Amino acid sequence: MKKILFSIMAGFLVLSGCSQSEEEKPAKNDEVPQIIEAVIQVPETLNPGEEAQLAVTVRQGDEAVTDADEVKFEIWKEGQKENSEMAEAKHDSEGKYTADHTFAEEGLYYVQSHVTARSQHTMPMVSVQVGEVKAEDTEHGHEQEKNGHEEGNSHSHGGEVSIELQAPDQPHLNEQTALSVILEKEGEPLKEAKVKLEISLNGATPQWVNMSENETGKYTADHQFKEAGTYIITTHVEKGDDIHEHTETELTVQ
Template identity: 40%
Template sequence: MKRILFFLVIMLFGLAACGQSDNKGSGDENSEPQPLEVDLQVPEHADSGEAVSMTAKVTQGGENVGDADEVEFEIWQEGAKDDSEMIEAEYQEDGVYGIEKKFDADGTFIVQSHVTARQMHIMPKKSIVIGDAKDEDAEEGHSHGDDETAGEDDSNHHHHDDLAVELHAPDSLTVHEESEVTVSINQEDEPLTGANVTLEIYHDPEEDPQWVNLTEGDNGMYAGKVTFAHSGEHDITIHVKKEELHTHEETTLGVEE
């Protein structure tokens, strides 16, 4: 009888250990960080002098994010990025952050939300036509995805001459295959740490860009994995943000079949 009880105790301990192991494995899977998603809502048209509501709904893994570190809306008239206005958004509910803005002049304006949350940074943007202005780019079939860089110099995006930003990628990139890319950032010949670094990747200006949030490593290195859905040339904008520092660097990558 004692032997039977002894073996039963051993079996119970074994089952408990297996259960803890299974739970641990499940927890590791769930600990994988989910990408940050921002649904930017901007009306296509409004009248000058009208109060326009604009919102950004922030989610991660399908869950609302109500604890974002910073949500701001940057607004500028097309072709005048150097005169952009930055407005801090207020949290409303269910992961939604919003502002109200009155436009005093007719024209096409670009609205870009800057969302920093959970060590990620994402910056989707849309356009709004005010008054009787015509959206000339839309009529010509161009996307506003390139408005940020069209007709502006580096100073419009707070470019820092003492900042060196360089993208490192494998010599050969193949479509549909995951590849790791890294960005090295140095300021005054010293590694820049604690920054939010994001890649904005365009293959076709008619399509929405692919956003990739990079993870900080050692010595000013930031890394992430990218899967390219198309072959050919891709335009890459590297966005770097840390406190008051907000700059970008542009480059290209070729992807093979």
């Protein structure tokens, strides 16, 4: 009889412990994740036919990101982005990913790293001068990267910060869609901010896209929508300890 009572009491204790454990589970963390930051390291000048190491260091806060889902470099010559080449990068050490590439001809080249890690995507870009480059070849800078589609846009004021998300009126599935954000504070462009997009569809796990400042106060990124529907795009803006703003926009993808 004592054994039976002991078994019953033990069962109650186990159930009680499970119930308490369930109640003590921490609430879901809805905080915005720390931004994934990627810094490209490539030579500024090269000779034609010279092989160079392309490197990008990926961090999240103070932590080196060693488990990126995908890291690759896109390389193209000025005015020839449609003929770009891709180079897969491998993790070296402490969040540094590398790949080798040979620049065959002289000219101005662009190197853009595509980093996908921890549900975020970021695409920093730099230029490389190969051989002798004429002044007129460089004076346009990144002009071709700034001509993104701006047919549709959403504008919002978050506190003192004006946030304007620009996107095509009719983005299509499985196509690179140019997105841009214009930031102003007190009528002046807001530069050197951290800007990221939280893109979600029907309550699914959101995708995070980090944006790069290609001109003062204008932040850009490309994104490929995999499903049709109306997406909620939350634009998050941070700068220092004073600016933490966000605004939501709907975008329908066909």
